[in-house]
Amino acid sequence: MVELWNKASSNGDFTVLENMLADKVEYYQQTVTRDYYIKDQKKFFEKNPVYGQVIKGDINIQQISDTQYKAEFVKEVTTKKGTKDYPSYLVFKKIGDEWKLILESDTVTDANIEKRKKQKTESPNKSTYYYGDNQTLIGTFDIKKIFVEDGAANENGKTIYPYFLFLSSPIKVVPSVANDSENVVETGVTELHLVLDENLINYLKSNQAYGKKVKMTGELFHSQTIHHQSAVLMNVKNIEILN
Incomplete structure (x- = not known):
């Protein structure tokens, strides 16, 4: 046979x-x-x-x-x-x-x-996202230690600890409208500097979310000032801790 x-x-x-x-x-x-x-x-x-x-x-x-x-x-x-x-x-x-x-x-x-099954499990995000509201991403929440050499005057020579979302696989972020002068295409994005209000920060701290997998929804926008520590940032509106 x-x-x-x-x-x-x-x-x-x-x-x-x-x-x-x-x-x-x-x-x-x-x-x-x-x-x-x-x-x-x-x-x-x-x-x-x-x-x-x-x-x-x-x-x-x-x-x-x-x-x-x-x-x-x-x-x-x-x-x-x-x-x-x-x-x-x-x-x-x-x-x-x-x-x-x-x-x-x-x-x-x-x-x-x-x-492929493992990659699908480890890469829960889409490959392409748009600047703007209601973008949801899954990643690991943590702080990032950054020594500032060429930043704002009050930060130069200091170590800062901004909040970040670290992604398991790179994404591409593109403008949602044509001729967007503020938001340019970024590829290979694996980390997002997070903009969090006090309530969200307290929520993350109280749940000891450092190093945990989270689902975050908010507005993606491009780096615009020396205070921004990644090419693409997220202004977070909602957080769900997954583990």
Whole structure:
């Protein structure tokens, strides 16, 4: 069954593949129909006219149950970009009198999917924000120690401790209207100097929010004076402590 699948997958023999499939297949961590699987394979071959795969070494078979077997092997894939090995696995199930493919994946794809899931969890913010009201960002609240060398006269030579929101991934901030002379495009923004009123400061202090993940909503604006300690600042209107 594995050799048959490999030959059909390498040659784009969709009729053979279709006959091997169960009605639904766990296809690289997605539950898909037989029709979806075949359509996806056809799209793949359209995009990759130069393609071939062979099984390297032994095929390891593991019995999962009386009706299911798992096959593990190394799949060597060749495309116009070169050759790469993929530790792969298939699961076959006996349905009626026939063995059908119910799962297909490889450890390289699995790792990439997990990485994307982790990045999504760690990067809860959008990639682009606009200057203006009602912008919500999630990050870590803390103070930042800054020694002032070239700032306001009353701050030069002193260490200041402004409030900051530190982001887990960079964002881009752009003007919400054309020809905005005050707010210019900033990319790679990972920290925001915070403008907080006394009530919000007391709220953060009373909840010992330093170093905690928070969700802040407010107005984003561009640095305009020497008192501003980041390219983009937030005039905070609302805070939710998340942990």
